[in-house]
Amino acid sequence: MAGRINPVVKAVLEWGPIAAFFLGYVKLKDESFTIAGTDYHGFIVVTAAFIPLMLLSTGLMWWLSGKLSKMQVATVVLVVIFGGLSVWLNDERFFKMKPTMIYLLFGGLLGIGLLRGQSWLKLVLEDAIPMQPEGWMILTRRVTAFFFALAVANEAIWRSMSTDVWVNFKTFGLPLAIFAFFMTQGGLFKRYGFEKP
Structure with missing residues (x-):
């Protein structure tokens, strides 16, 4: 299905995860969640949701356009590494x-x-x-x-x-x-x- 991607779809895939992170943070920033006996602040929960969302949007971008820039790949890798560390270490x-x-x-x-x-x-x-x-x-x-x-x-x-x-x-x-x-x-x-x- 690779080809030229619709500019609106491209913008949604690029900015959607960032907008979702912001809205999620605003909604959950004062909340605390206990998962498997550990308390997680809303920021950490939103970060945990942001990582798969970023992977999904980047995967869709690649599927629709047939290519990813080195910048997009590097950004996703760093999101997974640093976002993962924040969730794993609750920091x-x-x-x-x-x-x-x-x-x-x-x-x-x-x-x-x-x-x-x-x-x-x-x-x-x-x-x-x-x-x-x-x-x-x-x-x-x-x-x-x-x-x-x-x-x-x-x-x-x-x-x-x-x-x-x-x-x-x-x-x-x-x-x-x-x-x-x-x-x-x-x-x-x-x-x-x-x-x-």
């Missing part, structure tokens, strides 16, 4: 670390590419953003620095603020920051972009 800190690990991983990989004189970002986004090689190198340097900044921001927020603040930051702050970042790159796209033949 929400591991799941809060997940965005930090994701942005450090992506920033680190892009940084390795830059040290080799290559834009690995181009390999991921070339079809979406046709641009000259010089433009890709500039954008990659900016995205690398941005990812490291997001990692620092996530660490600062989850370590110094309440879980409510962190959940809002993860659900709304991070996507808005990424959107705003790419909106500010319009001059770069205009200068180095070109029309696909």
Whole structure:
């Protein structure tokens, strides 16, 4: 059934689990559940539900489109690892670390590419953003620095603020920051972009 996926379906599969996590957290954040003799805070229960939901949505994305980006695969693996640790050890800190690990991983990989004189970002986004090689190198340097900044921001927020603040930051702050970042790159796209033949 692989092929071009409907944009609405794609958006639902990408953002649905995040929205479900947020709504679940809002509903259960003050609840406590005893499972097999152990008390679990609502955050842990919602995290436990988020992991299979993320796996299901990613699996459906792969089934419908026939492909997954390396970024999607890495994100799902880190969700399973850090979400699983939070549930297993009944400690929400591991799941809060997940965005930090994701942005450090992506920033680190892009940084390795830059040290080799290559834009690995181009390999991921070339079809979406046709641009000259010089433009890709500039954008990659900016995205690398941005990812490291997001990692620092996530660490600062989850370590110094309440879980409510962190959940809002993860659900709304991070996507808005990424959107705003790419909106500010319009001059770069205009200068180095070109029309696909």
